[in-house]
Amino acid sequence: MIKPVQFILFCKIYRTQLMQNINSYIQLEQELTAKEREEMIAFSDHFLQFIIKQHDSEVPDNLTNQLQLFIQVHWQQATGPFLNKFRAIFEQSTLRLLFDQKHPQIEPLFMFLSNSMVSLMQQYYVSLDQSSEHTALDVSSLEQMDEILIRASSAEELPSILEELKAIFQFKRCIFYVYIPWKNEFKGMFGDQLEIVQNIKGKLTADFPIFSLKQPLYLREPHPYIEDEMIEKFNLSSMIFIPVADENQLYGWLELDQKGEFFPYSQMQLDTLALVGKRLGLLLSRKPTTSHLEKHSELNDKEHSVIYLIAEGYSNKEIASILFLSEFTVRDYVQRLLSKLQAKNRTHLVSEAFKRGIL
Template sequence: MKKIDFQYLLFYKIHRSEILKNSMVRLENNPEIDKEQKEKLRQFISAFIAFLMIQMKNTKIEEDALHYWVQMHSNDMPITKSNTFQVIVFDSFKSVLSQLHHPYEEELLLFHNELLSKVTSLYLAWIEDPPNSIDIKQDYMKKLDAFSEILIQCNGTEDLPYLLTRTEEIFSFKRCIFLSYNPWLKEFSGAIGEELSKVQLMRGKIESEPVFSLKKPLFLKKPDPYVQQAAIELFNLSSIIFIPITFERQLYGWLTLDQQGDTFDCSKLQLDVLEQVGIRIGMYLARKQMGVGVKYPLDLTEKELGILHLLSEGYSNKEMAELMFLSEFTIRDYIQKLMIKLKAKNRTQIISRAFRMGLID
């Protein structure tokens, strides 16, 4: 079957222009499809052929790659016209194939039909509403509203650490990282989040991650093949969500959300909501900065804040005790309280989480 895979992809590579043109003519001449549906189907068919061209380097169509492609382009397919897509692309392929008397004509037609059926099945499975979808949707909308309220309070890039922390809390993720993108240099210029030091280790390599060329929201149940193995190991990745941050076609960067090594599921409904988060952050970054940024609403005493700032400057317990006129035992007690309040495991995490919450800068 691998030979037919390759022959199929090779045929598409050679005759993609004729197949695409044939498909567009059939689509345009179909009186049962309205203008808006035609535009969506044009995008979906064009993207499908582009996907096959990418698969050419593998000499076969990867199952996971097909699944992720369907997920990313599900909004380009009119729900009621999934069968129309299948018929148009099958007939267009068959028409071009028949004219050439290809030696594998029968096998290629069978493979083509099975592939289109699989695309349709994956599409219908992805867009299927989960049980209790009305309640789930209402819950997601409440979370999106809560996120929007936080966004209104924030101001500019200085509040992004705080915003990321609240995003984790509202949408129940253990880790949220913002990767900023420089459109003029076409490279990632920095990162905000708990894993900043690890992102810096990957500097110069992040741009080559395949996922960043997609420019669409993507949920990866398994990070292969869109994330390099080095990044998977460094960040302890299992499942992960990528959300582009855009505004008026300007790409500001990407938001990644995951559970720090734990595998999880994500529905289309959830991904659509998180896409809105990305759009709203893009609008937020585009707006004029004004006023003073917000601080994380955490109840810290004056002494705890003082010790927090000294910790961030690298002072030892002994040095802090002398400066604060306290015993080292009391300093250790304060540090323990900070760990509890900030949900940190050690001194390093205290500083990292305090930075992200906007408590220190």
């Protein structure tokens, strides 16, 4: 029997050829619609990236726990029939590649893959059973959050609400990442170590699958889904991610943790936090008050452009180049914005702009 690292390296070396085979087999599946083919290709690519990423962290003796994590991340997309079809295509594609390459370890590599696929299916059905068994909620904590949200008048109060959420659910850290739909990006907005948080941003790609979640996710260990730089900066260990959404509108995600300390979780806790995420989404969906709208109208087009670019992390010199202004003019705009939004610095300015619905 081969070791996991051997299979991981095989996937890493032959990733391109493997995806070509997978794509070919998917196109041969006549019963799949065009959309289902696209979903299967994307799912296969995510799975392959997931396997390859295991090589960047400590390679475990088996991949069972990691496969459970993969299922958690892709729960919305995965169904029994979908996974069975995926398994058949992935195994066929791998076997074809092994024979084409005249690989010396055809049988052990294929057996390892087959066992991993069995484990993947088992993890799916275990998760399915758990989701149907656990219906209890932490009613007391949920009622406390409801009282806070009822008192809240607008998204402007989100930072203080997150502080209260942190206390109610007994977490040491809570970070809010905002979703930017027109760029399909995420960006850190509120939380501990604010300047570091607001420098975190990225595209919603397979490299950041946790930022594509539509349900809560518990990570026992941050590898391999969290970048090493973030793990080091925030001293990350176990964490929980919660999507913040209202109906079909995604606003962002909450990240909750104990500042480097491992902690277990319960399904009741995740289900309760999922409802909190929906309630926060409802809060963010509220229209700004008239007074806020009047304040926003005081910003002219250039000021709006400057504040958007500041939020993206551009310097005054870079903003001047983009907007065809002098650096001195940009500096004046920044000072004017700080005054209008009563902000102390650029970081505070971005925070205020988001709270007031400008960003």
